[in-house]
Amino acid sequence: MAEVIDLAMCNNPQTRASWAAARAQAAQLGASMASYLPTLTVQGSGTRSMSRTGSVSTTSNLGNASLSASYLLYDFGGREASVENARQLLIAANANNDATVQNLFLSVVQAYYGLLSAEANTEALRIAEQSAREGLAAAETRYHAGAATPADVLQAKTALSQAVLNRITAEGNERNAQGTLANVMDIDLTQPLQLAPPPEAAPDLVAEADIGHLLALARKQRPDLAAAEAQIRATEASIKASKASGMPRISLDASAAASKATAGTTAGTTSSRSGSIGLTVTFPLFTGFKTQYQTEAAEARLQNDIATRDQLANQVALEVWKAYQTLLTDSQALRSAEDLVDSATQSEQVAMGRYRAGVGNILDLLSAQSALASARQQKVAALYNWRIAKFTLAQSIGVLDMTALDRIHAMER
Numbered sequence: 001m002a003e004v005i006d007l008a009m010c011n012n013p014q015t016r017a018s019w020a021a022a023r024a025q026a027a028q029l030g031a032s033m034a035s036y037l038p039t040l041t042v043q044g045s046g047t048r049s050m051s052r053t054g055s056v057s058t059t060s061n062l063g064n065a066s067l068s069a070s071y072l073l074y075d076f077g078g079r080e081a082s083v084e085n086a087r088q089l090l091i092a093a094n095a096n097n098d099a100t101v102q103n104l105f106l107s108v109v110q111a112y113y114g115l116l117s118a119e120a121n122t123e124a125l126r127i128a129e130q131s132a133r134e135g136l137a138a139a140e141t142r143y144h145a146g147a148a149t150p151a152d153v154l155q156a157k158t159a160l161s162q163a164v165l166n167r168i169t170a171e172g173n174e175r176n177a178q179g180t181l182a183n184v185m186d187i188d189l190t191q192p193l194q195l196a197p198p199p200e201a202a203p204d205l206v207a208e209a210d211i212g213h214l215l216a217l218a219r220k221q222r223p224d225l226a227a228a229e230a231q232i233r234a235t236e237a238s239i240k241a242s243k244a245s246g247m248p249r250i251s252l253d254a255s256a257a258a259s260k261a262t263a264g265t266t267a268g269t270t271s272s273r274s275g276s277i278g279l280t281v282t283f284p285l286f287t288g289f290k291t292q293y294q295t296e297a298a299e300a301r302l303q304n305d306i307a308t309r310d311q312l313a314n315q316v317a318l319e320v321w322k323a324y325q326t327l328l329t330d331s332q333a334l335r336s337a338e339d340l341v342d343s344a345t346q347s348e349q350v351a352m353g354r355y356r357a358g359v360g361n362i363l364d365l366l367s368a369q370s371a372l373a374s375a376r377q378q379k380v381a382a383l384y385n386w387r388i389a390k391f392t393l394a395q396s397i398g399v400l401d402m403t404a405l406d407r408i409h410a411m412e413r
Contacts, residue, residue, distance in 0.1 A: 001112055002405060004185060004195075008108045009101065011186035018100040025086070025093040032086040035079045038071040058263065066257035073252055073279075078244030081237045088234035095227035102223065104184075106395040110388055111181040116195060117384035118174040124380055125167040128373035131348065132156070132163040135365055138356050152362040159366045163373070201387070211324050214397055218320045221398030225316060228309035235305050239298040246291035248283040316396070323393040330386040337379040344368070344375035 009015055044065040051058045072079060139156040142148035182189045219225065254277040262269045284291070351368035354360030394400040 001109070001198075002402065004112050004181070005105060005108050005402070005405070007187070008104060008185045012104055012184065013186065014100055014104050015097075018097040022090070022093040022097045025090045029083070029086040029090050032083045035072060035082065038069050041068045042066070043068075060261065060263040062259070062261045064257065064259045066255060068255040069253070070280075071252045073250045075249045076244045076247035078241050078247070078249075081240035081244060085234045085237035085241060088230045088237060092227040092230035092234065095223040095230060098223035099227065102395050102398065102400045105400050106391055107184050108181075109391045111177070111184045112195070113384045113388050115174070115177040115181045115193070116198060117380055118170070118177040119195075120380040120384075121377055122167065122170040122174050124376035125163065125170045125373065127376065128369065129160070129163040129167050131369050131372070132160040134352070135355075135362075135369055136160050138352065138365070139362055142355075142358065147358050148362070155362050155366060159369065166373075198387070201383075211321065214320050214324060214393075215317055217399070218316050218397045219313065222316050223398055225309070225312060225398075228305070228312050232302065232305045232309060235298060235302040239295060239302065242291060242295040242298050245294070246284055246287070248281055251280045251282070253278060253280050319396040320393070323389065323396040327386070327389040327393050330382060330389045334379075334382040334386045337375070337382040340375045341372075341379050344372040348372040 042065075044063075046061075046063045048059070048061050050060075136153070136156040136159075139148055139152045143150065143153050178193055179189050181193060182191060254275075256273070256275040258271070258273045260269065260271040348365075348368040348371070351360055351365045355362065355365045391400060391404075394404045
């Protein structure tokens, strides 16, 4: 499983897209930090003009160069708020990336166990098909011995045909499961996959921990909740930035310029230099209520972000609750399925023995074989549902990673 997960994390476009979004937001933070640095501007120009009056030609050249610098000294917290907004959005982007990775992790686990389950189900139906063939052979033996009717043979043939159909259907489901796993790994769908058989495992009620503890852990660990909290803080910072945009700005400005001019052939060259430094205070007296509306919009976004966070918290609590209850149910179902297979196996053996001895009937045998095949399928489904339920619970809490994979496998052993 670890190899499958590693390939999916490297190849799947979901992780590439979320990581690119996080990098883009990191660049936005760098751009917002530029407000703490001065801006430098260089300008230059050069012109050459020629004129002729009668027989007199005049040529003049003019060159200018200037350097200006500006540094924002104070803007009533607008710069700090903009940087904080970008920083919180980066935290949200990183948390969303973590959520994407965990969701993909769970999808890989589900596809991985889905293929193993499909393979095990196909094998169970092959065994059921073989049992049906043995039943048909027993019916034909009794018929030739004069101890059974043609109806027994026909019923046994019908049961065999049904078993073959079930096996063919299972093989198709297995191929579909293989395609699903290859797709989530982003590899060629035609590439054959051979998965190592999973270790033997049994339900362990250690997993059935205190649900209150799991809910509290989810509130701390879920990356999508962390992203929602960071979005709220980012919007709060944007409110401060909007309010600061209507306040004065104090900047330090400096400039230096030089020019050089030549005219005609005898007038010579003249040059000049100049420079300035000073404070600039900019105060927006009236902006058409733009600042007020921007602030109101940001405050409305804040209320929306808070409501979204609360809704997500409720959803997370429900996901943890359902995953917890599903794990409990699947643990108990697996134990019952194992008992069911044991009793169905014994029943089928007894029915086969009785039929071969001539004291049982074909209906009892076919019923026992059908019950055994169903029991084996139920055990396969219960086993892999239980395995998936453990990973689903880990994802709902927000702790699904390779460390969690090691812990879950250690519990199984």
